[in-house]
Amino acid sequence: MSEAVGAHDVDWREARRLAHGAGMPLPFQTIPLADALGQTLAEPVHALQAIPHYASSAMDGWAVNGDAPWTLVSHAPPEEHPRGRPAPHADSGEVSLAPGEATFILTGGVVPQNARGILRTEHGSIRGDVLDRNDAARADEPSQHEHVRPAGEEAEEGSEAIPAGVVLNPAQIALAAVCGHDTLAVLRAPRVSLLMTGDEVIEHGLPHAGQVRDTFGPQLPGFVAMLGGHVDVAGRAKDDLDDVIAAISAEATDEFSLARASGDVLITTGGTGSSSADHIRRALTELGAELIIDGIAMRPGHPTLLARLPDGRFLVGLPGNPLAAMMAMLTVAGPLLAGLRGSPLQEPVTVTSADAFGPLRGRSRLVPYRLEGGRAVPSTHQRSGMLRGLAAADGVLVVPAEGCSAGDAVPALSLPWLA
Ligand SMILES: Nc1nc2c(c(=O)[nH]1)N[C@H]1C(S)=C(S)[C@@H](COP(=O)(O)OP(=O)(O)OC[C@H]3O[C@@H](n4cnc5c(N)ncnc54)[C@H](O)[C@@H]3O)O[C@H]1N2
Numbered sequence: 001m002s003e004a005v006g007a008h009d010v011d012w013r014e015a016r017r018l019a020h021g022a023g024m025p026l027p028f029q030t031i032p033l034a035d036a037l038g039q040t041l042a043e044p045v046h047a048l049q050a051i052p053h054y055a056s057s058a059m060d061g062w063a064v065n066g067d068a069p070w071t072l073v074s075h076a077p078p079e080e081h082p083r084g085r086p087a088p089h090a091d092s093g094e095v096s097l098a099p100g101e102a103t104f105i106l107t108g109g110v111v112p113q114n115a116r117g118i119l120r121t122e123h124g125s126i127r128g129d130v131l132d133r134n135d136a137a138r139a140d141e142p143s144q145h146e147h148v149r150p151a152g153e154e155a156e157e158g159s160e161a162i163p164a165g166v167v168l169n170p171a172q173i174a175l176a177a178v179c180g181h182d183t184l185a186v187l188r189a190p191r192v193s194l195l196m197t198g199d200e201v202i203e204h205g206l207p208h209a210g211q212v213r214d215t216f217g218p219q220l221p222g223f224v225a226m227l228g229g230h231v232d233v234a235g236r237a238k239d240d241l242d243d244v245i246a247a248i249s250a251e252a253t254d255e256f257s258l259a260r261a262s263g264d265v266l267i268t269t270g271g272t273g274s275s276s277a278d279h280i281r282r283a284l285t286e287l288g289a290e291l292i293i294d295g296i297a298m299r300p301g302h303p304t305l306l307a308r309l310p311d312g313r314f315l316v317g318l319p320g321n322p323l324a325a326m327m328a329m330l331t332v333a334g335p336l337l338a339g340l341r342g343s344p345l346q347e348p349v350t351v352t353s354a355d356a357f358g359p360l361r362g363r364s365r366l367v368p369y370r371l372e373g374g375r376a377v378p379s380t381h382q383r384s385g386m387l388r389g390l391a392a393a394d395g396v397l398v399v400p401a402e403g404c405s406a407g408d409a410v411p412a413l414s415l416p417w418l419a
């Protein structure tokens, strides 16, 4: 078996570009409106008819023609009604008012032909079948079109109401319903599976010497969601080559392996090194995977992998060291998932470094920082196996290999949980 070969020691920016361009955007998905909250709209929403689609009353009251007093005419009695039973909102539209006539109308009722406006309930009095203004009304009430919501006031038929690309909120879902849509086209969140390795890793309680508490299981699904993916299944493999190969391969033997094999991306944790307990690289070779990124010129996170498995899934290999893995998530998993959703690659922001950094043998340094007085101050506790620095950080500096001086503008990554 020839060894899987990919670009070694890839420049940090190039690694992000490679990850972003690795996959084709996934096809859209059509879902019911009720499921659309928080989804990304794939196509603009157009008004399928004018909004509102008929001229309606904005008040409970009377539609009137001409000047007061008005003779009340009723809507069609039920037996003559075109729909066979009273439907007061629609029925008011069946009336054609002659000058000096009025008819009762509900808020939202169809404004009858020849109505000049609506006299609201509080401003009219009825004696017998005659309606007149009361003391609360103005002398000219209702003015022309008063309390009438004209058709098309909010949107013309065919006009764009919501642009593509928004993350749908409740108001936009309500607007889509008003536009006449039952379903919406949304970007499909890439389906992600997690495979964790490390026989020394325990999931609960306090570890003994030689054990570590799992830092990935409790947060990677949420982290993936913040990057636009959806974790379907998470599992573990023993530090054993055959076990790792079986877990990565597309062979579906139970419901977990089936879900894993039918996803878009498999994220593995640990085992990216070359010790006898590290099997990810060997497994990729055995499986005939195409390595896209074989190590990134960054610290921490140098051994990070990106590969395409023979069945088309992508594999992101995160190093086991907790901070290194988080940096690999931001560098590779974020851009890969954005590319699969058809979203643009987020360019780094620029911040002013409060400190100077010396050069580092051809590698970018990813440094969690805190903003103090508008400058990026490197966090303490930011070695590859530590988390306190990132947990308290405002962002991550990407110090170039040649280093920088205090006061230099330096690229930086925003943290998705602070966006
Ligand atoms: N001889 C060398 N040793 C190492 C090198 C090297 O170049 N030569 N690189 C170091 C760097 S840098 C990294 S990063 C790691 C990469 O390690 P692996 O991806 O193979 O990960 P493991 O060996 O499985 O674990 C490393 C470290 O992380 C801990 N770990 C693993 N999983 C978890 C977890 N779920 N939660 C918390 N901590 C975890 C594990 O116990 C180890 O301490 O290799 C270095 N060594």
Ligand code: MOO
Residues within 6 Å of the ligand: 298, 299, 300, 301, 302, 303, 319, 321, 324, 384, 385
């Ligand atoms: O490069 Mo390792 O990924 O520093 O911890």
